[in-house]
Amino acid sequence: MSLEEEVETIDAIFPDSLKEIGPRRYTLSIPDRRALVQLSFPSAYPDILPEVQSTEHVDKGLVEDILAQVYMEGEVVLFSLIQEVQEVTEEISEEAEEPETHQDHDETSAEAKAAIFAGWTLSDPVVDRKSIFVAHAFTVHSAAEAEAKINHLKEDKKIARATHNITAYRILRDAEKGIYAQDCDDDGEDAAGGRLLHLLSLTGVENVVVVVARWYGGIKLGPDRFKHINAAARDALEKGGYLKK
Known part of the structure; x- marks a missing residue:
């Protein structure tokens, strides 16, 4: 995804949150917060981390730490x-806490997040009518795992x-007999889990679990939601190298 495409996606999710102030330079208004973050994107982005040039109503070092934590090369x-x-500023009052407290809080949060997402491959966000879909793929070798x-x-x-x-997950149990351990869960999105598992079977992927998170945007998508779930899942599988050539 190019920077221009990413900006269009963010505008669809968070209208008016980005303001272009120069070539590859934007002011980011954090939704529902007073915080402003000025970012500069190198020509090699997303292969290189963007730079936090300045901030308002949020500690610059805190934003830099968060950016370094969530950034994945090439994503x-x-x-x-x-x-x-949004999450960090919801919990932290800048007026009430010293900068050292901000740093300690963020380091703890960053460590926990790093442990949770370690090894997962994430898709690019799929956005339609304010609903957001992001898939996550991880290598596993048992149903319990x-x-x-x-x-x-x-x-x-x-x-x-x-x-x-x-x-949904699909795990090879017996290569000679072609036996797989597999299961799925809709989590309230009727028939979505079965469709996701069907995608895993069609693509022939093995030893992988996929989680597609959907944040509902308030507008029903009808059958399009299944298309977006599969698109996000396929993107994560491709990025993770699970799809057979």
């Missing part, structure tokens, strides 16, 4: 940055707040 970062700054990874992922506040976390 766009604005959506995750906005979500994390798959369930444990799903539960661990849901410890993240953003994932826990998703309207639905649709899951």
Whole structure:
């Protein structure tokens, strides 16, 4: 995803949150917060981390720490940055706490988040009528491991707040007989889990669990929601190298 495409996506999710102030330079208004973050994007972005040039109503060092934590080389970062700054500023009162307290709080949060997402491959966000879909893929070798990874992922506040976390896993049990351990969960999105598992079977992926988080935007999408769930899942599987050539 290019910077221009990412900006269009963020505008669809958080209208008027980005203001272009120069070539590859934007002021980001954190939704529902007073915080402003000025960012500069190098020409090699997303292969190189963007630079936090200045901030208002939020500590610059805090934003830099959050950005460094959520950034993954080659992956766009604005959506995750906005979500994390929202969460941290919700819990921290800058007027009441010293900068050292901010740093300690963020380090603890960053360590917990790093542990939760370690090893997961994330898709680019799929956005339609303010609904957001993000898929996560992880290598597993047993049903128990798959369930444990799903539960661990849901410890993240953003994932826990998703309207639905649709899951499916497919694990090779006997190569000679072609036996697989597999299961799925709709999490309230009727028939979505079965469709996701069907995608895993069609693509022939093995030893992987996929979690597609959906944040409902207030407008029903009808059958399009299944298309977006599959698109996000396929993107995560491709990025993670699970799809067979």
